[in-house]
Amino acid sequence: MSTDNTPRSDKTEARRPRGLPDRGPADIMATEAMMATIREVYQRYGFDPVETPFLEYTDALGKFLPDQDRPNAGVFSLRDDDEQWMSLRYDLTAPLARYCAENWQSLPKPYRSYRAGWVFRNEKPGPGRFRQFMQFDADTVGAASVAADAEICMMAADTMEALGIPRGSYVIKVNNRKILDGVMEAIGLGGEENAARRLIVLRALDKADKFPLLEIAKLLQNGRLDESGDFTKGAELSNQQLNILERARRFFTRDWEKAFSIRIYKKYLSRILGVAEAPFAASDGLEELETIRKLVRAAGYGPDRIRIDPSVVRGLEYYTGPVFEAELLFEVKDEDGKPVRFGSVGGGGRYDGLVSRFLSEPVPATGFSIGVSRLLAALQALGKVSTRPLDGPVLVLAMDRDVTAMASYQQMVAALRAEGLRAEIYLGSAGMKAQMKYADRRASPIAIIQGSNEREKGTAQVKDLILGATLSATKDREEYLALQAKAQFEVPVSGLVQAIRDVLARQRG
Numbered sequence: 001m002s003t004d005n006t007p008r009s010d011k012t013e014a015r016r017p018r019g020l021p022d023r024g025p026a027d028i029m030a031t032e033a034m035m036a037t038i039r040e041v042y043q044r045y046g047f048d049p050v051e052t053p054f055l056e057y058t059d060a061l062g063k064f065l066p067d068q069d070r071p072n073a074g075v076f077s078l079r080d081d082d083e084q085w086m087s088l089r090y091d092l093t094a095p096l097a098r099y100c101a102e103n104w105q106s107l108p109k110p111y112r113s114y115r116a117g118w119v120f121r122n123e124k125p126g127p128g129r130f131r132q133f134m135q136f137d138a139d140t141v142g143a144a145s146v147a148a149d150a151e152i153c154m155m156a157a158d159t160m161e162a163l164g165i166p167r168g169s170y171v172i173k174v175n176n177r178k179i180l181d182g183v184m185e186a187i188g189l190g191g192e193e194n195a196a197r198r199l200i201v202l203r204a205l206d207k208a209d210k211f212p213l214l215e216i217a218k219l220l221q222n223g224r225l226d227e228s229g230d231f232t233k234g235a236e237l238s239n240q241q242l243n244i245l246e247r248a249r250r251f252f253t254r255d256w257e258k259a260f261s262i263r264i265y266k267k268y269l270s271r272i273l274g275v276a277e278a279p280f281a282a283s284d285g286l287e288e289l290e291t292i293r294k295l296v297r298a299a300g301y302g303p304d305r306i307r308i309d310p311s312v313v314r315g316l317e318y319y320t321g322p323v324f325e326a327e328l329l330f331e332v333k334d335e336d337g338k339p340v341r342f343g344s345v346g347g348g349g350r351y352d353g354l355v356s357r358f359l360s361e362p363v364p365a366t367g368f369s370i371g372v373s374r375l376l377a378a379l380q381a382l383g384k385v386s387t388r389p390l391d392g393p394v395l396v397l398a399m400d401r402d403v404t405a406m407a408s409y410q411q412m413v414a415a416l417r418a419e420g421l422r423a424e425i426y427l428g429s430a431g432m433k434a435q436m437k438y439a440d441r442r443a444s445p446i447a448i449i450q451g452s453n454e455r456e457k458g459t460a461q462v463k464d465l466i467l468g469a470t471l472s473a474t475k476d477r478e479e480y481l482a483l484q485a486k487a488q489f490e491v492p493v494s495g496l497v498q499a500i501r502d503v504l505a506r507q508r509g
Helices: 023-045 094-101 147-162 177-186 190-208 213-220 240-252 261-274 281-298 372-380 403-420 430-442 451-458 477-487 493-507
Strands: 056-057 077-079 085-088 109-122 133-143 170-176 307-310 321-333 339-350 367-369 394-396 423-427 445-448 459-462 488-492
Touching: 023 133, 023 147, 023 190, 023 372, 056 094, 056 367, 094 109, 094 133, 094 367, 133 147, 147 170, 147 307, 147 321, 147 339, 147 367, 170 177, 170 281, 170 451, 177 190, 177 240, 177 261, 177 281, 190 213, 240 261, 261 281, 281 307, 281 321, 307 423, 321 367, 321 372, 339 372, 367 372, 372 459, 394 403, 394 430, 403 423, 403 451, 430 445, 445 493, 451 459, 459 477, 459 493, 477 488, 488 493
Parallel strands: 170 307, 394 423, 394 445
Antiparallel strands: 056 085, 077 085, 109 133, 133 367, 170 321, 321 339, 339 367, 445 459, 459 488
């Protein structure tokens, strides 16, 4: 017989799903301000907005995330009433590919668009790792020339500076997936049959700055068991393959502050791979990088802003050519208080095969994606965006609740709103003390008080809540009385709007 006498509640427990964040007013307002700046830069480059739905048919999204051995891995999926599977989008690029293919005949070509929105990953959440996050993308679809890639890099650099990130505190790093493909081919991982293993290798290399080398080696061979007991399948590389790839990794992750040189790059690759000449794919990738370098330099973007850097990998499978990453170079404190470089806030690359999955013609494409939350955190660390909540509304207290009184309060807030001022009536049932506490929690700068006496006279009391909060610190009696007269005074209702404007102007200095 149970001895548990704890009362049981029939109420549903309020609980937020793991990895799905709530957001408050300050975060939302700061995000909108940042995105307005990004949008202005994208539009200046001639990109137009487009929006796609959160849900797409699963087969249209494609399978370009890791964990290939699990059905619907990495995405949240449901079955529609017509038995077709749909999934929440995991990025904004795959839905754009579907949109372009479906509307290809009517779109201008090349098609330049930007879009912002929430994306979803069915992955294990952790510190700084969410299942829902926002991205802000810009893409050019239908341009095969690497001039389109160069332009994306220049736009990314301009975006960083428009947001107030000073030159020298960021860099747009550029590499080419074809070089990595050449290395994969040289170690026997070419062909469709090795696509899953190649993706595991790419994602392992992409984590080289986050995991110790021993953990990267586990991902490249038999797999990795993390601290929670979750197992990540490895690429099953042989020791010989691992040795070659490790030499390539050291080459890719070295300090590449020096000027880019195709000749030196080819020499190093040939030596690492033990071949007379660098693989064709790698050589082709190098030529594209040299073209990008010439284009961005001609436009006035030096290596302090855009530079060739072989450490850029990008973990998504659909990249086919140049890849880029926006990295912030300044330091912040980690959880242990140690200084660390802030790191990547965005990236992208060329994905020539994504749109042509739907069409019988090749459709080249390239694009860039900003991680909105991460970039916002960086701007907050630099002091470039305000974390202060939106100013609270002017609050009209409900001293009486009969129809005549409420009509008078409505007239006052309507007049304030008509002049562009935030205002609200207290619509709860509490008394004056609780209403003043509500005003404090709403960060209201001013309270308007009208009882029956004021209503008969056609006046209202204006209470400066910010000045009033400082009165207790004033010791001089004459000064106190002067400030008290400013902190609360009576005005005709006809002059209420101007009185509120005067108090707000005084508060703002």
